[in-house]
Amino acid sequence: MRNPGAGGFPPAQSPRTDDGRGPRRVRRRLPWLIPAGRTPTIAQLTVTLIILGLAWRTLRYLLAFPYWGDESFVVVSFLTRDFAGMIRPLEWGQIVPLGFMWADLVMARLFGVGEHALRFIPYVAGVASLFLFWRLATQHLPKRAALLAVGFLAASFYAVRHGAEAKAYSTDLLVALALIHLAWAVWTQPRSALRWAALCLGGLLAPWCSYPALFVGGAIGILLSWMLLRERFAGGVLAGWFGFGLLFVASSLLMIFLYAVPHARAASGLTEIEMWRMAFPPWDRPWMLPVWLVAIHTGMMFAYPHGGHWGGSTFTFVVFVIGAVWMWRRNRPLVVLLLAALPLNFIAASFEKYPYGGTVRTSLYLAPAICLLAGAGLYALLRRFLKGEQLRLGLMVASGAFAVLAVGGMISDVARPYATEHSIISYRHVRDIAPATRPQDRWATFNAVEPCDYAPWLGAWRGIGGQWVFDMLRFCPTREPIQWAPPPEALEVPADGTLWLFCYRGIKVAFPENQWQAYLDAVTSRLGSPEHESRRIKQRDGVWESIEIYRWDGRNQR
Numbered sequence: 001m002r003n004p005g006a007g008g009f010p011p012a013q014s015p016r017t018d019d020g021r022g023p024r025r026v027r028r029r030l031p032w033l034i035p036a037g038r039t040p041t042i043a044q045l046t047v048t049l050i051i052l053g054l055a056w057r058t059l060r061y062l063l064a065f066p067y068w069g070d071e072s073f074v075v076v077s078f079l080t081r082d083f084a085g086m087i088r089p090l091e092w093g094q095i096v097p098l099g100f101m102w103a104d105l106v107m108a109r110l111f112g113v114g115e116h117a118l119r120f121i122p123y124v125a126g127v128a129s130l131f132l133f134w135r136l137a138t139q140h141l142p143k144r145a146a147l148l149a150v151g152f153l154a155a156s157f158y159a160v161r162h163g164a165e166a167k168a169y170s171t172d173l174l175v176a177l178a179l180i181h182l183a184w185a186v187w188t189q190p191r192s193a194l195r196w197a198a199l200c201l202g203g204l205l206a207p208w209c210s211y212p213a214l215f216v217g218g219a220i221g222i223l224l225s226w227m228l229l230r231e232r233f234a235g236g237v238l239a240g241w242f243g244f245g246l247l248f249v250a251s252s253l254l255m256i257f258l259y260a261v262p263h264a265r266a267a268s269g270l271t272e273i274e275m276w277r278m279a280f281p282p283w284d285r286p287w288m289l290p291v292w293l294v295a296i297h298t299g300m301m302f303a304y305p306h307g308g309h310w311g312g313s314t315f316t317f318v319v320f321v322i323g324a325v326w327m328w329r330r331n332r333p334l335v336v337l338l339l340a341a342l343p344l345n346f347i348a349a350s351f352e353k354y355p356y357g358g359t360v361r362t363s364l365y366l367a368p369a370i371c372l373l374a375g376a377g378l379y380a381l382l383r384r385f386l387k388g389e390q391l392r393l394g395l396m397v398a399s400g401a402f403a404v405l406a407v408g409g410m411i412s413d414v415a416r417p418y419a420t421e422h423s424i425i426s427y428r429h430v431r432d433i434a435p436a437t438r439p440q441d442r443w444a445t446f447n448a449v450e451p452c453d454y455a456p457w458l459g460a461w462r463g464i465g466g467q468w469v470f471d472m473l474r475f476c477p478t479r480e481p482i483q484w485a486p487p488p489e490a491l492e493v494p495a496d497g498t499l500w501l502f503c504y505r506g507i508k509v510a511f512p513e514n515q516w517q518a519y520l521d522a523v524t525s526r527l528g529s530p531e532h533e534s535r536r537i538k539q540r541d542g543v544w545e546s547i548e549i550y551r552w553d554g555r556n557q558r
Helices: 024-029 042-063 069-075 098-111 120-140 143-154 157-162 169-188 193-209 213-230 235-266 268-272 286-297 314-330 332-339 341-350 361-385 388-415 421-436 463-475 513-527
Strands: 442-445 498-505 531-540 543-553
Touching (some): 042 120, 042 143, 042 157, 069 463, 098 120, 120 143, 120 169, 143 361, 157 169, 157 388, 169 193, 169 213, 193 213, 193 235, 213 235, 213 341, 213 361, 421 543, 463 498, 498 513
Antiparallel strands (some): 498 543
């Protein structure tokens, strides 16, 4: 009986290429490319790609890029909230699974809020995902197709990047892979009580750890319903089907109404951001839907191992479609499990509840489906046009391309160990100011963390504002808490210390020059002339983004 999970691919027909001595004719023509007696096996190539993938993920994690704006939105909560506080809507319009916030808060309490501490869980999730995907690929594809599938994920820039960021995208990938494995285990042995128990537990926990787990769980429900019909409603299978459905649906509804809905209401402006708007179907302009579908599916949604907007990921999408058709002919249940989440995601996007593509980050849960089917499709394409020794050489070239991307990514990360130039310069400025501050000093900043009528609200500055708040809270060494946009009359110079007044002059939105000058005039009229220092960050259109620092020393005013 043929293994239903094997995919049904016939073995390659080329005894000369599988005799352990490699492609003789190609070795003679290209001795510099394939040294005699050293042609790697498919297993060796696969392991090599996995090692490179692990090395890249580990290197990026160890380099500890400074937190940038998107991360700062989230990590600032680990400085200001406890476990109960994480249940309330987050600042900065963030919608993050409660399970991730609690897990990272544990890391913050144990090891602080450094880059390594708060990125450890995403890093572990990224590493574990690579191994789980390796297992998935080798379970369902022949070894040559599995090699290519592993290459797509191992050399994926975005899978590596989000595995070294303090956000929940990497855990979305891990949760999706775990659920896929658990569901397939039940499909292959539907009368195993232990496998049903594991799947039910996964269905209970997953919604609290990953929002797109709702789509994966829905896909599993479709597959299990098919299995229930196949097994003719057998008692044990019916009980397992009902148990999983009850636990998954109940857990999902509790999470949605008790946690996700309040957070979404507090972040209602999030859906107006261009990144999200472009990921919702244009139902107000239905004639644009075909163009939108093409743009989405050939854009960042399919950027594995790399890609871009507006057709930048066309190759991956094409081989993905080829792989989906091929697999449909050989293993339809697996295709249903992998792809049924897509229409569910599309429905959610139609109601503007969750983006459909647009970026890799919000679609990273689809990486198992995209990479596995793209690997199968690329293998099918190579087999269509290459035979025997040529096929083996084609596989080696493809593997080499994945390896080059991984090595190139590592070199790039070492040469540029930060997400944006702005993020590292701003981070260094605040970090370097802290040693000059004494515990008895006071820090105040003109910028406001809540809307007010006399100072600019940092929320309007998005990532720049989030990073400024986090860096200030993280590095402030004073005994007194930071004063955010205090009224001018509330500022006082400590008798035995220094008053530091900061002003972050951003350029992403127009800086309120008149408002700032009026504020500074009101302060100096009371406290006198301060020492002033300006630390520049970057220039755009002749305007400098900078940190303005004013100091009043109480010891000099006695």
